[in-house]
Amino acid sequence: MSDRAIEPQAQRKILRGILKTLRPHQWVKNIFVLAPLFFSKAFLVPELLGKEVAAALLFSLTAGAVYLMNDIFDVEKDRNHPIKKNRPIAKGELPIGVARTAAAIIAPGSIALAFLIDWRAGAVILSYFIMNFAYSVKLKHVPYIDVTIIAAGFVMRVMAGAWAINVAISSWLVICTFLLALYLALGKRMNELRLVELGRADKVRKVLKHYNSEQLNFAVLFVGGLTIATYTIYTLSAALPDQPMRSVHTPFASPYLPGTIPFTVFGISRFYLLLLRETDDSPTDLILRDTPFLVNMALWMLGMVILYFSAP
Numbered sequence: 001m002s003d004r005a006i007e008p009q010a011q012r013k014i015l016r017g018i019l020k021t022l023r024p025h026q027w028v029k030n031i032f033v034l035a036p037l038f039f040s041k042a043f044l045v046p047e048l049l050g051k052e053v054a055a056a057l058l059f060s061l062t063a064g065a066v067y068l069m070n071d072i073f074d075v076e077k078d079r080n081h082p083i084k085k086n087r088p089i090a091k092g093e094l095p096i097g098v099a100r101t102a103a104a105i106i107a108p109g110s111i112a113l114a115f116l117i118d119w120r121a122g123a124v125i126l127s128y129f130i131m132n133f134a135y136s137v138k139l140k141h142v143p144y145i146d147v148t149i150i151a152a153g154f155v156m157r158v159m160a161g162a163w164a165i166n167v168a169i170s171s172w173l174v175i176c177t178f179l180l181a182l183y184l185a186l187g188k189r190m191n192e193l194r195l196v197e198l199g200r201a202d203k204v205r206k207v208l209k210h211y212n213s214e215q216l217n218f219a220v221l222f223v224g225g226l227t228i229a230t231y232t233i234y235t236l237s238a239a240l241p242d243q244p245m246r247s248v249h250t251p252f253a254s255p256y257l258p259g260t261i262p263f264t265v266f267g268i269s270r271f272y273l274l275l276l277r278e279t280d281d282s283p284t285d286l287i288l289r290d291t292p293f294l295v296n297m298a299l300w301m302l303g304m305v306i307l308y309f310s311a312p
Helices: 003-021 024-039 046-073 075-079 096-117 119-137 145-164 171-197 206-210 213-238 257-275 291-310
Strands: none
Touching: 003 046, 003 096, 024 046, 024 145, 024 171, 046 075, 046 096, 046 119, 046 145, 096 119, 096 145, 119 145, 145 171, 171 206, 171 213, 171 257, 213 257, 257 291
16 A cells, blocks of 8 residues: 555544544533523524634634643553543554644634634633643642532633623523532532442542542532522522512513422432432433433423513
8 A cells, every 4th residue: 555545544543533632522511602692582693693603613622622732741641541541642543743733723723713703702712721721730639629610611601602792691690500510510529439439430530539528418419509599599580570689681581480490409409319329320421311300401491491482
C-alpha cells in the first residue's frame, strides 16, 4: 500500500480521535444555553435562534478544548486506568502534539467567535474556560469546590445564552439552575463515596478522601430542600401579579403555576430515593431509566408548556 493511501486513512483516524476527545456525548449539557431563548419567547425569531444555536455550539467546542487539555495532562495516569486507557490520547491514536495544536486552535477560536456574537457572552465563555482549566488542573481535588464549579458551569451556560440574544436574565432561573445542578452533583459524589466505602468502585476520585458520608448526606438533603423552597417561592410569587410580593417577570405567570410544585417535590425526592438504592450505577444515569421520574418530568414539562402558551 502506498504512502498516499495511508496518509488519508491516518488523517481520518486523527480527526476521529479529536472528535472523540471533544466528548460530543457531553454536549447535551449545553441545552441550558438555549433556555433563555425559550423563556423569552424568542425561539420563532430566526436571527435570535441562529445566535443561540451558535452560542451553544461555541460553548460545546470550548468545553471540548478543556477535555483535550485534561487528557493531555493526565495521559500517563489514563494509560494505567482500566477504562480511560482507551481514550485516543492515552491509546496513542491521537498524538499529543496534534491534540495540543487542536486545543490551541479550538479554544481561542471558539471564544473569539463568541465575542463576535456578544461581548458578554464571549466573556462568560472565556470565564468558563478559565474556571474549568483550573478545575482540571487543581480544583477538582478540592471538596465542595469541585461540585460548586460544576453547578456554576450550568449557570454560566444560561448567562451566555441570555446575553447572546440580549434578553434579561431571570434571577429565579439562575438560582433554580444553580441549586438543581448542585443537588445532582452532590448526589453523584454521595453515590461515589458509598461505592468506595463498600469496596465496589472501579475508579476513585482523589477528592472523595476529603468527603464524609454523613456530611454529604446532610448537604444533599439541605440543597434538595432549598431547591424545593426556592421553586415554591418563585411559583407563588409569579402567581400573585397584583400583590406586593410580585417581583417575578416570567412568561409562566399564572395563578395555576403553584400546581407544578408537587412535580418538583416528587422529582427531588425520587432522585434521593434512587441514591439510596444498592446499585453501582450513577444516580444521574438511573433517573434517565427510571419510569416514575421520567413520567413526572414529562408531566411537569407539559404543564409548563401549557402555562407558557396560555400566559399573557
